[in-house]
Amino acid sequence: MAAALRADEELMYEGQPKGFPFGNFNVEDVMLPEGDDMGIPSEDEAEEEQEIQSESGFGNVILIDGLPQAGADKYGKLTAILQKIAGGVGPVREGGVTHPVDSANGQSKGYAMVEYESPEAARAAAAALDGYALDKNHRFTAVLFDEAERVAAVPDEWTPPEARPAAAMQDAMGWLGDARARDQFMARHGDDTEIYWNDVPKQQGELVYARPFWTDSFVEWTPQGSLLCTLHRQGVALWGGADFARFMRMQHSGVLAVAFSGDERFCSTFAEPLPGPQGHAHGPPSAFSLCVWDARSGEKLRAWEGPQADYAVGAAARPDGGLAWNAFKWSGGQERPYLAHLKRGAVAVYEAPEFHLLDKKPMRVPNVQLIEWSPADPLLAAYQAEEGNLPARVAVFSLPSREELRAKNLFSVAGVALSWHPQGDYLAVQVDKWTKSHKSTTTNFELFSLRERDTPIDMMELPSRTEKVHALAWEPKGVRFAVLHGDGAKVSVSVYSMRGSGGGLGARGVELVVSWPNKQASTLAWSPQGRYLVLAGTKHTHGGVLEFWDVDEKALLSAGEHFGVTAVNWDPSGRYVATIVDASNSMDNGFRVWSFAGALLYKFDRDRFFQFAWRPRPPTLLSNEQVADIQKNLRRYAKRYEEEDEALLVAADSEFVAERNKLLDEWKTWHGAKLRWAKDAQANGVVRPPVSDFTIQKVEVSVIVDQKEEIVKMA
Structure with missing residues (x-):
């Protein structure tokens, strides 16, 4: 029943339908003030406005x-x-x-x-x-x-613009000068984004900077870790320095993804129309826009706009037919960057800094379906599907010369995956082939050795060719790779070497190093320094099982568990590894930090945990000879660092004891004040109420002071 209106309210709502404004009235009968649409234009007005905009x-x-x-x-x-x-x-x-x-x-x-x-x-x-x-x-x-x-309208005579004073920039690499050589990481949970030092001696992260509502979607470190990139509805922003001040912003409405060149000088942003009211898109549903920017000046250098269907070729196409966000790919390494994307029967390569088409024409690669850049060199691997009587093939091209370094023909191909070595030394091509009946597939690997003369290719097969291959991971700074293979809940992990018996520089041939059967693993994570490998069960059926292996010694260092783990992330030094449970799991969100050998160091639990990322480091300025010399004489330096670590532990203990003493002193001060008050009250004749007027209740409270988890090996 509608509430009765007062006399002044009846005058205010005169002419409006019965029941207005309490809900039980017909919206169509509402009378708006003349000339006032309350900010909601009618359909006729919207059509008229669209007509005016189109014709004016x-x-x-x-x-x-x-x-x-x-x-x-x-x-x-x-x-x-x-x-x-x-x-x-x-x-x-x-x-x-x-x-x-x-x-x-x-x-x-x-x-x-x-x-x-x-x-x-x-x-x-x-x-x-x-x-x-x-x-x-x-x-x-x-x-x-x-x-x-x-x-x-541009005048015939060019007038140079007035030089503007450059804005003062903070040192974007200052964090590398930390006296304790700590790494930083980013953690995003709820509405907050936070930056921490990884402070292992204190068994916690030390907060560096925190900001709520810093991004509308996600954040990303630049490849060398100098800046942090945040995404917003209006575009992207770059932040850095000791207090994470804003360095640059680039306006690109509706941006969904960002990618940087290896030298951090350029970046690309991808956007497509988002659904509007009643499901209508703001623009053609098949349109997209990709912009390339100078990350230092914020200048837009090149833009692509148009139907997604013209670019959604092969692996660049999403399952729904749209264009994949990473369809435009940056070349690796620190040399002049290239940007490439697939075309029908060709690969378009654009050269920095103007991003004109290389040699003014696309590189013809018939029926190309997949491309991947080397992480270290301007080398491009391309997969061409079978067409008519022409077999499928994988080829490696050198840019900018477009020279084909090596190619391999393939037959009866059901699928192909390309996997580059982190330093670009090798390329693994996983080839799934149809059997004669076309009812099942077999798998083999074609392995390109890019650092050797004439780029030799080795072919490798698993002991059982019909086993499903779940993952392949190259060892950074090494010659080994691990393969996760098998059917069912438990799988096998096999490690192979690209150097034959003896392992010398001249030795060649793929050789099995070790195989571990019956593992509950779905993720392979090598240390960025090589040697150490983590097997993680990141699927719900695996229960978060973790195994830390020393591949050199073929020894299990430790086993642990992080229930619900969704990702494994090594820090750049290879000393620590984080296991993450993000918000895709409804429980126990957060991350844990472990040593390389599998010792649990500390936990970080937060509800609605979305993202974790270590801050990358730039390439070392030391030569390979200097690095080798340091590794050879590491024992000479070890004593000094051990003493520093011991001093840090003592300092941490001293801080803990000092805090305890401070709390004890505060309690003694409070207790002494209360004793003086009681004596003064007694001297002034204040009578203490009898105990019988009170109910005394004893409550026992248990408090966990410390907790440690240890793995006990049963005999």
């Missing part, structure tokens, strides 16, 4: 140059062809094609203007038609009309 500007008009100059006899046919081409890439407004004619000679002027139904459609059409080959002598140049006007 040139945002939905493109200019196409490069057309033939046709006389009156061919003008109609050329215009019809132009209308068909323009309509094939987007919806053209009725009568929207304007093909001017020169009144002096009666020939067309060689350009045309096309008006599309929306600015989004016009941008997509300009991207699709730019470079379109009408015939061998005529290639289109298509730009937005507004862009053509802007270019035409």
Whole structure:
């Protein structure tokens, strides 16, 4: 029953339907004040506004140059062809094609203007038609009309801009000067993002910086760890320095992903239209935009916009047919970066810093389906699927020369996966092949040795070719790789070496090092320094089982458990490893830090835990000879570091004792004050109430002072 209105309220809501404003009324009967739509335009007004926007500007008009100059006899046919081409890439407004004619000679002027139904459609059409080959002598140049006007307005004489003083920048690498050589990590949980030192002697993380609502989606370290990148609806921002001040921001509405070049100088951002009200998308549902930026100045260097279908080729296509976020791939290493993406039958490679197409044309690779850059060199591996009588093949190309270093033909291919060694020394090609019946598959590996003359290829098969391969992981700074294989809940882990018996530089041939059967593992995690390998059960069926192995000694160092673990992440030094349980699990969110040998050091539990990432380190400035000399004479340095570690432990104990003494002193002060108060009260005749007026209740409380977990090996 609606509440009764007072007299002043009846006057206020005069003319409104009965029951207004308490809910039981018809919205259609509500009368809005004249000229006031309460911020909610009607459907008619929305359509009228859209019509006005479409007809009053040139945002939905493109200019196409490069057309033939046709006389009156061919003008109609050329215009019809132009209308068909323009309509094939987007919806053209009725009568929207304007093909001017020169009144002096009666020939067309060689350009045309096309008006599309929306600015989004016009941008997509300009991207699709730019470079379109009408015939061998005529290639289109298509730009937005507004862009053509802007270019035409540029004065003929260039006036250099006034130099602006550079903003003071904090030292982005200052964290590397930590006296205790600690690493930092980022933890994101709830609405908070926090940066910590990994303070192992104190068995906890030391907070460096914390900020709520720092990002709208996720954060990411740059490849060398100098800056932290946050993603927002408006674009991305870069932060760094001791107090994580903002270094740069780049506006790209609706950004979903970001990727950096290896030298951190450039980055790319990816966006696609997001669903709006009632499920309608803001723009064509198949559109996307990718921008390349100078990360130091924030300048936009290049942009790609258009239908996703033109770029969603092979592995670059998502299961729903859209374009994968990582379809544009940065080359590895510290040399001049390249950016590459798949095309139909080709690979487009763009060269920094202008990001023009390398050699002004795509690299022809027939039926290419997958590409992967070497992490260390400008080498590109490409997989080409079978087509007709042509077999499938995997080839490695050197850029910018486009030289094919080595290729391997493959037959009866069901699937291929490419896996580069972290230092680019080797490339593993996992080949799943159909059996003759096409009802099952077998697996073998083609292993390219990139550092050896003529790039030799070794072929390796597992003892049982029909076993399923779950993962392959290369040993960093080493010559070994581990394979996770088998069927059922328990699988096997086999470690192979790329050097044969003796292991010398001249030795070749793949050799089995060790195999561990019946393991509850789904993830292989090598230490970034090599030698140590963690087997982790990151699937729900594996219960979070962890095993820490020394592959050199083929020995199990320790076994542990982190129930619900979803990821394993080594720190850059290889001394510590974190196991993470993120918010995809409803319980026990957070992470644990372990030593390389599997000793649990400390825990970090937080609800709604989303992300953990160690801060990367830049490449060492030491030569290989200097690193080898340090490793050879490590015992000489060990004593000094042991003394420093001991001093830190003593300092930590001293801090703990000092805190205990401080609390004891505070309690003694409080207790003494209460004793003086009691004596003064007694001297002034204050009578203490009899004990019988009170109820005394004894309560026992248990407090866990310390807790340690130890793995006991049963005899």
